[in-house]
Amino acid sequence: MSEQTVRAPQTVTWKARERGDNEAPYLEVSDLQVQFPTADGMVKAVQGLSYSLPLGRTLAIVGESGSGKSVSSMAVLGLHDRKTARISGSIKVGGTEIVGMSPQELQKFRGAGASMIFQDPQSSLHPYFTIGNQIMESYRAHHNVSKRKAKARAIEMLGRVGIPNPVRRVDNYPHEFSGGMRQRAMIAMALVNDPKLLIADEPTTALDVTVQAQILDLIADLQRDFGSAVVFITHDLGVVAEIADDILVMYAGSAIEHGPVEKILGTPLHPYTWGLLESIPALAGEPQPLHPIPGTPPSLLAVPGGCAFHPRCEFRDRVPDDLCRTLKPDLVPRTADQGRTSRCHLKDPDRIFQTEILPRLP
Amino acid sequence: MLLYILRRLASAISVVIVTLVASFALFFLAPTDPAGVICGPKCTPERLADISASLDLDKPAYQQLGSYMKGIVVGRDFETGGVERHCSAPCLGYSYSFGQPVTTMLLQAIPVTVSIVLGGAVIYLFLGVMAGSLAAQVRGTPLDRVTVGATNFIASIPYFVVALLVVLYATFLPYSSYHPFLDNPLTWASGLVAAWLTLGITNAASYSRYARASMIESLGQDFVRTARSKGISERRVVYRHALRAALTPVTTIFGIDLAFQLTGAIFTEKLFGLNGLGVLSLNAFAKYDLPVLMGTVLFGSVLLVVMNLVVDIVYTFLDPRVRLG
Numbered sequence: 001m002s003e004q005t006v007r008a009p010q011t012v013t014w015k016a017r018e019r020g021d022n023e024a025p026y027l028e029v030s031d032l033q034v035q036f037p038t039a040d041g042m043v044k045a046v047q048g049l050s051y052s053l054p055l056g057r058t059l060a061i062v063g064e065s066g067s068g069k070s071v072s073s074m075a076v077l078g079l080h081d082r083k084t085a086r087i088s089g090s091i092k093v094g095g096t097e098i099v100g101m102s103p104q105e106l107q108k109f110r111g112a113g114a115s116m117i118f119q120d121p122q123s124s125l126h127p128y129f130t131i132g133n134q135i136m137e138s139y140r141a142h143h144n145v146s147k148r149k150a151k152a153r154a155i156e157m158l159g160r161v162g163i164p165n166p167v168r169r170v171d172n173y174p175h176e177f178s179g180g181m182r183q184r185a186m187i188a189m190a191l192v193n194d195p196k197l198l199i200a201d202e203p204t205t206a207l208d209v210t211v212q213a214q215i216l217d218l219i220a221d222l223q224r225d226f227g228s229a230v231v232f233i234t235h236d237l238g239v240v241a242e243i244a245d246d247i248l249v250m251y252a253g254s255a256i257e258h259g260p261v262e263k264i265l266g267t268p269l270h271p272y273t274w275g276l277l278e279s280i281p282a283l284a285g286e287p288q289p290l291h292p293i294p295g296t297p298p299s300l301l302a303v304p305g306g307c308a309f310h311p312r313c314e315f316r317d318r319v320p321d322d323l324c325r326t327l328k329p330d331l332v333p334r335t336a337d338q339g340r341t342s343r344c345h346l347k348d349p350d351r352i353f354q355t356e357i358l359p360r361l362p
Numbered sequence: 363m364l365l366y367i368l369r370r371l372a373s374a375i376s377v378v379i380v381t382l383v384a385s386f387a388l389f390f391l392a393p394t395d396p397a398g399v400i401c402g403p404k405c406t407p408e409r410l411a412d413i414s415a416s417l418d419l420d421k422p423a424y425q426q427l428g429s430y431m432k433g434i435v436v437g438r439d440f441e442t443g444g445v446e447r448h449c450s451a452p453c454l455g456y457s458y459s460f461g462q463p464v465t466t467m468l469l470q471a472i473p474v475t476v477s478i479v480l481g482g483a484v485i486y487l488f489l490g491v492m493a494g495s496l497a498a499q500v501r502g503t504p505l506d507r508v509t510v511g512a513t514n515f516i517a518s519i520p521y522f523v524v525a526l527l528v529v530l531y532a533t534f535l536p537y538s539s540y541h542p543f544l545d546n547p548l549t550w551a552s553g554l555v556a557a558w559l560t561l562g563i564t565n566a567a568s569y570s571r572y573a574r575a576s577m578i579e580s581l582g583q584d585f586v587r588t589a590r591s592k593g594i595s596e597r598r599v600v601y602r603h604a605l606r607a608a609l610t611p612v613t614t615i616f617g618i619d620l621a622f623q624l625t626g627a628i629f630t631e632k633l634f635g636l637n638g639l640g641v642l643s644l645n646a647f648a649k650y651d652l653p654v655l656m657g658t659v660l661f662g663s664v665l666l667v668v669m670n671l672v673v674d675i676v677y678t679f680l681d682p683r684v685r686l687g
Contacts, residue, residue, distance in 0.1 A: 077591055103596065111593030118591075123584040127683055128606055138592040173682045189592070 024095070025052035026229045027076065027114075027197055032089035032099075034071050034080065043300045045071040047253040048089070050331070053246070055196060058223065058230040060244035060261065062237065062276070064297050068253040069233045073199045075099075076231070077116055078106040093197055112142040114197035115190040117219075120206040121182035125174040131158070131185045132170035139192045157188035161218060180211035184218065191222060198223070199231045204239060216243050237280060241265055249273050252298050252308035255331055259340025269334055269342040269349040271313045274357045282362030291360065307345065315352065319345040363678075366686040367671070374667040381663035382656075386427050389652050395419075399650045400458050416440070417458070430455065430656075454660070455653035457646070464657040467642060472661075474540045475638035477550065478557050478630055479623045485562025487616065490569025495605055497570065498577035509570065516567035525633045528560045535559070538634035557634045561627060565619070572612050580608040610680050617673030624669075625662035 034046040046068040053059045061069040074080055076091055078098055091098040093113050101109065115138075118124040126134060135154035136147065143150070151170065158166035161184040174182055183203060190198060200219060204212040220243055223230050232243055240247055240261060247264045249257040249272065257270040268274055275293035282288055295312040298304055310316045310324035323329075323345045331343045335350055346352065397413040398405065414420045418429060432438055433453035440447045440456060449456065454464035497509040516524070528535075536552040543550040580586065581604045589603040590596075626640030639658055646654035677684045 079587065079590060107593050107595060109593065110591055116588075116591045118584060118588060120584060124588045126585040126589065126603055126607070128681060137594060141592055141594045175683045186588075189588075193593075 025054045026094055027053040027231070028090070028092040029072070029076070030090045030092075032072060032075060032091060033087065034068070034075050035086040036084055037086065038301075041301045044253055044303055045300055046075070047303070049250075049253075049255055051248055051255065051258060053197075053229045053231065055229050056223070056227050057245045058220075058232055058243055059246045059248060060232045060234060060240040061248045061250060062233075062235055062240055063250035064235065066252075066297055066300060067250040068300075069250050070201055072250075073116070073201060073231055073233055076197075076199060077110050077114055079110075079116075108142070111138055111190075111195065112193045113195055114199065115193065115195045117183070117186050117190050117198065117200045117203045119202040121179065121186045122174070122206065124186060125182060127174055130171050130173055131177065135170075135185070135189045135192055138189050142193045153192060154188070157192050158185065161185070161188040161191075161222070162214075163188070179207050180214060183207060183211075183215050187215075187218065187222070191226065194226060195228065196226075197229045197231070199233070201233045202235070203232075204236070205234075212239070219243065237265065237276060249276070252303050253300060254308060254343065256309065256344070257340075257342040258331065259337075259342075263337070263340050267350055267353055269340075269346075269353065270309075270344045271315050271346070271349075272309050274353065275312075277361060278357070280362070285362070288362060307343070315346060318352075319347075363686060367675070370671050370674070374664075374671065377667050378660070378663050382431070382660055383427065385656060385659045386430065387423075389655060390423055390426060394650050396458055396650050396652055454657040457654050458651045459646075459649045460651075464653045467654060468639070468657050468661055471637060471639045471642045473542065474636050475624060475626055475631065475640065477540070477543065477554055478561065478627050478636060478638060479620065481551075481554055481558040482561030482565065482627075482630075483616070483620060483623075485558055486565035486569050489562060489566035491573045491605075491609070491612065492570075493566065494570035494573025494575075495577045495600070495608065497574045498581060498608075499600060501578055510574070513567040513570045516564060517571070519564075521564055522629045522633065524564050525560045525629050528556055529633050532556060532559070538636060540636050540638075554636075557627075557630045557636060560634075561623075561630055569612070569616075572615055573608065576608040576611045577604060580604045583607065610677070613676060613680060614673060617669050617676070621666045621669035624665055626658065 029052070030050045032046055032049040033044075036043040036045060049068070049072050051059065061073065063069050071080075075085075075087055076093065076098065078101060080087060082103075087099055089099060093109070096109070096113070098106070098109070125131070129137075132151060132154045135157060136150040139145070139150045139153050140147075145153075155166045155170050158170055163169050163181055163184055169177075169181075174185070177185060183206075187203075198219075203219070204215050207215060216239060219230065219232075222228075232239075234240060244261045246259065247257075247261045248255050249264070249270065251272050257264055257268065257273050264273065265277070268277060272293070275291075278291040279293060281290055293312055294314070298308060298311070304311050304325075306323070306325040306327055307313070307316075307329055313324065316324040327345070329343045329345050331341045333340065334342050334344065334346075342349070397410055397417060397419055400413055401410050411420075418426050429438055433449060433451070433455065435451055437451040437453045438449055440449060447456075449463055449465075452465055454468070456463055457467060460467070493509055493513070497506045500506045535556040538556050539553040541549040541553055581600070583604070585607075586599060586604050589599045624639075626638060626643055628640035628644055630636070631638040631640040632644065639661070643655060643658040645651070646658065674686065678686055
């Protein structure tokens with residue numbers, strides 16, 4: 001809270017931090033817990049999530065629906081309703097603590113320090129306001145400029161995200177845009193204040209495949225130009241391989257594997273990640289039966305004790321003393337490689353992967 | 363847009379004609395004899411026949427309908443006891459009981475009802491939407507429950523009970539009477555304030571429920587989350603983004619309600635002694651004054667059709683996705 005005494009206008013503050021703090025990670029999440037009290041009990045959506053992300057890098061958070069990937073990312077922007085969500089732990093963006101921030105400070109932070117692209121641009125843009133109007137609103141929330149200047153900025157941003165004829169398009173309504181263009185406009189809106197952290201929550205899920213690739217290229221391209229940190233939430237491992245530097249696999253509210261993308265996808269060390277890879281259908285060769293992960297994701301009202309994945313894990317018998325059922329493993333390096341971590345009791349996961357899983361993969 | 367309006371008006375005319383024929387059939391073929399009513403209990407057959415002839419009641423129904431419609435378009439002539447009276451278009455006939463042209467009576471009553479209803483609508487729209495959107499924002503809290511409970515309670519009390527309570531207990535309000543707005547806006551307003559409050563408060567209860575439901579839905583929309591993620595104030599998120607979208611369904615209900623209320627706010631007019639369309643049709647009903655009844659029904663059907671068109675046009679301004687055509 002000592003920040004408050006020296007606080008300059010917000011836009012200046014964010015710029016200053018970014019210059020002074022280049023070495024440290026821009027986004028630092030530690031022991032984040034997000035819980036929602038409901039009539040049926042406490043929904044433990046995120047349980048002790050920790051990760052960090054420097055500027056210029058892309059982190060992909062993958063996992064099934066309900067694994068906590070979106071919930072944890074919304075917490076980064078402080079988007080959870082204070083009345084319904086219990087949040088503890090720490091989220092630092094550019095050195096500033098987000099958890100417990102006052103609503104006024106949060107408001108200044110959102111959009112300027114970090115911004116978000118949502119899944120479905122059709123429903124995420126307001127149907128009654130023009131694209132330009134919505135981008136201008138974002139810009140003017142953080143810059144004290146005239147409408148004319150804001151509009152010029154909106155046109156500039158629309159051009160930057162590849163919308164043809166932005167001068168005319170700026171006055172269109174969202175329904176006059178195609179799906180891909182809407183998502184481009186959404187990206188323009190998210191980046192209009194030049195935030196150093198961009199959270200993309202399944203930004204390509206609602207788009208068709210050819211447009212998906214264009215949007216991914218655009219995000220990667222803009223990241224290079226703006227030098228920002230990107231958190232990319234997805235359940236599409238193909239997308240991950242294409243865009244991410246690091247990957248964080250989540251299951252039942254916890255990270256279960258974390259590391260550089262080529263390592264995690266090359267030699268995953270957690271049975272859940274193996275399951276994810278095995279459930280990707282082969283597009284070439286003879287049709288093979290799929291190997292889905294048995295069972296269903298656990299209810300967040302009653303997450304299994306021990307390792308949350310143990311009821312669905314076909315390797316739990318190889319761990320002695322019933323440890324999988326009784327003790328939640330830590331997220332620590334499990335091999336000689338210190339740059340990657342996983343949350344599994346198995347002694348020799350890399351050997352199991354090489355000898356048993358790899359041959360089964362398409 | 364213009365073409366659309368013309369097309370809609372054309373279809374509106376056919377709706378009005380159907381209503382006219384149907385209500386004509388209902389009233390004129392009903393087993394009441396207006397001539398007998400006018401003539402009274404001590405009636406000689408000659409007098410009865412004379413009255414019937416003067417009202418065209420001795421002619422076949424289709425001829426009566428024909429001359430009625432002709433009267434609306436070009437006007438018509440009436441003959442009573444050898445005296446000829448011209449009734450200029452749009453002629454809706456003469457009141458049996460007052461002898462006045464129905465058109466004149468309607469034109470006197472319409473401003474009264476319009477004044478009552480529009481004033482009341484301002485109050486119930488404002489109160490209802492405010493209470494509803496506030497309740498939606500604090501959904502599930504005691505404040506929300508109190509609001510929902512109170513609105514349910516008010517909405518459950520019969521309308522005339524509320525009106526009576528206002529008449530009996532709100533004696534501090536100015537005495538109710540109608541003075542034309544153009545004569546003196548201040549006396550116009552003070553004479554109507556009691557009626558406005560009654561109409562306003564009772565309807566505000568149901569409007570707050572519509573607004574609450576609509577606002578809860580709209581607050582859960584993705585675009586509201588987007589607005590919040592932009593860093594604009596919560597006020598702006600709620601009122602500019604969420605409320606804006608929530609108002610569209612409320613507008614639909616309002617259009618229909620308004621048209622209905624404009625055909626006559628019977629309880630309000632009767633209890634506050636304001637001679638609007640409601641009182642006019644009520645009295646006409648009691649006296650089998652069929653031309654007046656026909657006139658109010660016709661006015662009501664025109665109003666409904668026109669209000670529907672107005673709501674559709676207003677929609678294009680509210681929601682840019684709506685294109686008429």
